[in-house]
Amino acid sequence: MDKKPRLGEFLKMRRSQLQPADVGLPDFGERRRVPGLRRDELAQLAGVGLSYYTRLEQGLSLNASPEVLDALARALGLDEVERAHLHDLARASRRTGTRRRPAPERAGDTTRQLLGAFGDAPAILLGRRSDVLAWNRTGHALFAGHLDPHIPDQPDRRPNTARLVFLDAHTRDLYVDWPKKARDVVGKLRLAAGQHPDDPRLAELIGELTMKSSEFAMMWSEHRVRKWDLATYRMHHPLVGHMQLNLQTLNVPQAEGQRLVVATADAGTASAAALTLLAQASVPTVRQASRAEAAESTRFGADSRR
Known part of the structure; x- marks a missing residue:
């Protein structure tokens, strides 16, 4: 990601989205040559010099104070x-020298224990980057039942929720108000890009989705x-139909950038009944469980011989 102009791009775009009336400035009905506020108007509102603000927006000045x-x-x-x-973008623009590549992400043992503690939720x-690092049985059934349940354990094949929302037909159909979900996903990626400007895989993801x-x-x-x-979100699941679900996000302690997303429904509603039905439908049969245990045992034996 090219970091130096990103602060200026953000300022310019947000300036273009404001009209004089939005900030208490007279309009006089004049025809404006630029959308939104002019640079001099924003500089005046912020109490900074026009030349300084112009350099800031053009990426020529990188030392804006808090x-x-x-x-x-x-x-x-x-x-x-x-x-x-805005502060994240300014910090990124000031960074010089060699940047340390972000460490690979993994689900810690205690986090997996917490994931399992949610039971049928x-x-x-x-x-x-919004990669799926792990899920419980019903989390897989709700958000990506069409994918291999073990795929989050394969770092190079992990599903990414942003990629699923924009490029996967199953996920697109899952959200009744898809544009709302899509804008939430983009807004979260914007935050991540500001917080992790040196993450090449995040830059690759954004480039892929843009193309x-x-x-x-x-x-x-x-x-x-x-x-x-x-x-x-209002959702329509292919197995249990329409649901209105509350998605809550919990930050994972001592794991920067990781978060748990848990889905619940209001008690006594049809959506709660649908979630219960989904949990029951996703319980593996005895034969499936035996196969899974055998596969896990084989994988454990192979790991122990390495």
Whole structure:
């Protein structure tokens, strides 16, 4: 990812999305040559010099102080998540020298124990790029029952929720309000790109989605960021039909960027009944369980001989 202009791109896009009336400036009905606010208007609102702001937006100045960034955030009407993203972009633009490649991601033993403790509640473990690092039985059945349940254990084949939402027909059909889910996914990736600017695999993912999905490219160009801890989605599962589910996100301690996503439904609703039915339908039969145990035993024996 080319880091130096990204702060300027964010400022320019957010400036273009504001009208004078949005920030209490007179319009006078004049025909404007640029969409949204002009540079001089934003600089005035933030209390910074026009020439300095112009250099900042063009990527020629990389030393914006936290106070200046906060002033720009207030002028642009950014919320707390967007303000933090602005600071992340500024830090990335100031970095010099050799960057350390991010360490490979894996699901820790205690995190897997926690995943199993959710029982029949669908739960998945996501990494900083939204790769699926692990899931429980019902998490697999809900979000990707059409995929091999053991695929998260293969780092080079792990499903990625952003890739699934934009490029996988099954996942697209799963969300009744697909555009809402898609924008949430893009907003989370924007945050990740600001927090992990030196992650080449994240850059590859964003490039792939931009090339393969015009919808992703359009949403990505809007520079919207989102960080949701609780979101409600209407879903249509091929096995149990319509559900309205609450997806809650829990950060994993001592595992930067990893988060658990757990799906629940309001008690006593048809959606809760559908989740129960899905949990029952995903219980392996005795024959399937025996095969799985045999495969696991074979794999353990092979590992112990290495």
